[in-house]
Amino acid sequence: xxxxxxxxxxxxxxxxxxxxxxxxxxxxxxxxxxxxxxxxxxxxxxxxxxxxxxxxxxxxxxxxxxxxxxxxxxxxxxxxxxxxxxxxxxxxxxxxxxxxxxxxxxxxxxxxxxxxxxxxxxxxxxxxxxxxxxxxxxxxxxxxxxxxxxxxxxxxxxxxxxxxxxxxxxxxxxxxxxxxxxxxxxxxxxxxxxxxxxxxxxxxxxxxxxxxxxxxxxxxxxxxxxxxxxxxxxxxxxxxxxxxxxxxxxxxxxxxxxxxxxxxxxxxxxxxxxxxxxxxxxxxxxxxxxxxxxxxxxxxxxxxxxxxxxxxxxxxxxxxxxxxxxxxxxxxxxxxxxxxxxxxxxxxxxxxxxxxxxxxxxxxxxxxxxxxxxxxxxxxxxxxxxxxxxxxxxxxxxxxxxxxxxxxxxxxxxxxxxxxxxxxxxxxxxxxxxxxxxxxxxxxxxxxxxxxxxxxxxxxxxxxxxxxxxxxxxxxxxxxxxxxxxxxxxxxxxxxxxxxxxxxxxxxxxxxxxxxxxxxxxxxxxxxxxxxxxxxxxxxxxxxx
Numbered sequence: 060x061x062x063x064x065x066x067x068x069x070x071x072x073x074x075x076x077x078x079x080x081x082x083x084x085x086x087x088x089x090x091x092x093x094x095x096x097x098x099x100x101x102x103x104x105x106x107x108x109x110x111x112x113x114x115x116x117x118x119x120x121x122x123x124x125x126x127x128x129x130x131x132x133x134x135x136x137x138x139x140x141x142x143x144x145x146x147x148x149x150x151x152x153x154x155x156x157x158x159x160x161x162x163x164x165x166x167x168x169x170x171x172x173x174x175x176x177x178x179x180x181x182x183x184x185x186x187x188x189x190x191x192x193x194x195x196x197x198x199x200x201x202x203x204x205x206x207x208x209x210x211x212x213x214x215x216x217x218x219x220x221x222x223x224x225x226x227x228x229x230x231x232x233x234x235x236x237x238x239x240x241x242x243x244x245x246x247x248x249x250x251x252x253x254x255x256x257x258x259x260x261x262x263x264x265x266x267x268x269x270x271x272x273x274x275x276x277x278x279x280x281x282x283x284x285x286x287x288x289x290x291x292x293x294x295x296x297x298x299x300x301x302x303x304x305x306x307x308x309x310x311x312x313x314x315x316x317x318x319x320x321x322x323x324x325x326x327x328x329x330x331x332x333x334x335x336x337x338x339x340x341x342x343x344x345x346x347x348x349x350x351x352x353x354x355x356x357x358x359x360x361x362x363x364x365x366x367x368x369x370x371x372x373x374x375x376x377x378x379x380x381x382x383x384x385x386x387x388x389x390x391x392x393x394x395x396x397x398x399x400x401x402x403x404x405x406x407x408x409x410x411x412x413x414x415x416x417x418x419x420x421x422x423x424x425x426x427x428x429x430x431x432x433x434x435x436x437x438x439x440x441x442x443x444x445x446x447x448x449x450x451x452x453x454x455x456x457x458x459x460x461x462x463x464x465x466x467x468x469x470x471x472x473x474x475x476x477x478x479x480x481x482x483x484x485x486x487x488x489x490x491x492x493x494x495x496x497x498x499x500x501x502x503x504x505x506x507x508x509x510x511x512x513x514x515x516x517x518x519x520x521x522x523x524x525x526x527x528x529x530x531x532x533x534x535x536x537x538x539x540x541x542x543x544x545x546x547x548x549x550x551x552x553x554x555x556x557x558x559x560x561x562x563x564x565x566x567x568x569x570x571x572x573x574x575x576x577x578x579x580x581x582x583x584x585x586x587x588x589x590x591x592x593x594x595x596x597x598x599x600x601x602x603x604x
Contacts, residue, residue: 257288
């Protein structure tokens with residue numbers, strides 16, 4: 060039975076038509092204080108949902124929907140390792156990557172916690188070897204630069220966290236710079252390689268399947284660059300200038316990584332949920348293993364809250380339900396992620412993959428077409444920059460957009476010079492003022508500022524755009540871990556309610572297959588007659604050029 064036929068869903072529809080469809084946020088705020096009813100705190104995060112277009116009755120009915128959809132039991136299934144990735148028949152155990160060493164969890168007779176911490180120990184060995192200047196390249200020079208080669212989850216997560224935690228870069232005997240290259244066209248490698256020395260550079264080849272053509276293409280180019288710069292044969296370069304991170308130990312061995320340079324993770328870790336594993340090696344090199352494990356600890360704290368808190372006080376559950384209300388009842392199918400801190404500039408791109416690859420589905424777990432909307436289109440930018448780009452549409456456009464405002468409360472305390480510290484704190488205060496002001500104007504429209512005169516139409520603000528505000532005490536490894544885990548679990552709860560598999564990604568696979576076939580046609584010209592009219596002429600144009 061479709062979720063839309065359940066009593067809880069029908070009660071929400073009746074509630075919507077009973078006065079909630081067109082109610083304005085300014086009316087809701089005039090009814091009384093809302094912050095207590097619609098905000099919660101956990102794991103160093105404050106989640107404020109009071110600017111969402113709902114009443115207490117709305118939230119109660121959404122909680123009833125979560126109960127009816129089996130969210131409580133689904134949370135336990137996720138964390139204990141049930142095979143909830145139904146189309147691939149395996150668990151989605153990214154929470155296990157954050158478990159402390161004294162935890163207990165078995166999967167098919169194997170001690171998952173022991174495996175995870177063995178991988179972490181291997182990461183620590185590699186990181187400390189680099190930081191001590193003990194890793195030398197094929198020509199005997201000390202390694203000073205690392206390039207992470209990955210795409211999707213093997214790039215977006217490490218890149219985002221490394222940027223967010225730039226203030227936690229460790230001071231070591233041998234500072235090592237980390238660079239990222241993901242694009243299949245080679246642009247990023249072409250930009251970074253001329254700045255590096257092949258004798259002192261190594262590459263992290265990150266690929267869950269070890270079959271991703273994007274990463275293989277970049278690794279092949281890296282090998283050519285290393286060979287031309289060092290004159291060393293390929294086998295030695297693979298052994299001394301590459302680290303492999305994959306779920307496929309046999310493929311890593313076949314490719315030629317030295318055994319001590321192979322970092323393993325597992326099929327039960329989805330690519331977009333993998334920054335907590337060896338895929339996060341680039342993060343650990345930048346911030347050190349102690350800070351990397353603080354990142355894991357922050358995520359684990361949110362995991363524990365998610366696992367044990369009642370639904371009515373559970374941050375990921377409440378966050379998910381606000382999204383369900385917007386998408387399925389208020390028909391708001393666009394979500395902007397707006398961090399008010401430049402260190403979080405890669406957060407929107409990371410959450411795009413997390414949400415849209417997880418819940419961009421149109422078939423239920425039973426294989427039936429859904430008869431309701433699922434994942435919204437997610438986008439965003441650093442908030443102050445967005446204000447000068449697309450906030451015009453948010454305030455006066457014709458599109459309904461929900462927004463997530465994200466900001467740290469504290470910043471710049473570590474600056475020693477009093478005058479400089481106060482100047483930077485002034486800038487941070489300005490960022491917070493803009494964050495709160497923008498969400499207030501999106502909510503209230505013209506009424507955010509009282510005036511005796513009615514502005515002309517082109518200066519009017521309708522308001523009534525819903526938003527959530529997420530405050531971190533400060534940006535630390537723990538708070539970043541908790542923030543990402545909050546979004547991971549929100550996505551999962553929404554997938555449970557929509558009755559879709561949040562952990563597969565079959566929509567990505569067909570394009571990969573056809574791209575491989577098309578590349579062969581581009582190279583040889585054979586098979587053009589198998590293509591459609593548009594594709595055939597485009598290929599012919601490229602071949603002529």
